Amino acid sequence: MEWTFSLDNINELANQFWKAAGEKKVFAFHGQMGAGKTTFIHALCDAKGVKDVVGSPTFSIINEYVYDCEGTKRALFHMDLYRVKDEEEALRAGVEDALFSGHICLVEWPEKAQGIFPEDALHVYIELINSTTRRLKIADN
């Protein structure tokens, strides 16, 4: 599936994304620096009703947020592996524990630790088209 979007309709796309995601828990966001990964993850968190202010987790690898799921508080992890050197460092930081926790995980720079992702992770690709437009693709399966 593929969508073209801008900041004007990012919230609509975030809602559609969660519908398309089904029961998936782990989402790997690929895309160059500035593509819009953090911004889209922020919109996904808003759509889930995450209360904390979600900023770029540039200086911490794992950020844990809480949202309300039909009356139950659930954790949601936003991870940015940009500063992670390799899989070993990711393991030490607790990335694998989060990925297999059963909680929703939204991960930037997954290629830094490809080998520790669950096989059923949903890979998402964000591309910059121009200054106001982005393209988002998810594999059909």
Ligand SMILES: Nc1ncnc2c1ncn2[C@@H]1O[C@H](COP(=O)(O)OP(=O)(O)O)[C@@H](O)[C@H]1O
């Ligand atoms: N869908 C979008 N349409 C237009 N501009 C966007 C979009 N998403 C993000 N941006 C802008 O692009 C810049 C980089 O976004 P960011 O989410 O930090 O990228 P990344 O996390 O991929 O490095 C920000 O200035 C942001 O406002």
Ligand SMILES: [Mg+2]
């Ligand atoms: Mg980012």
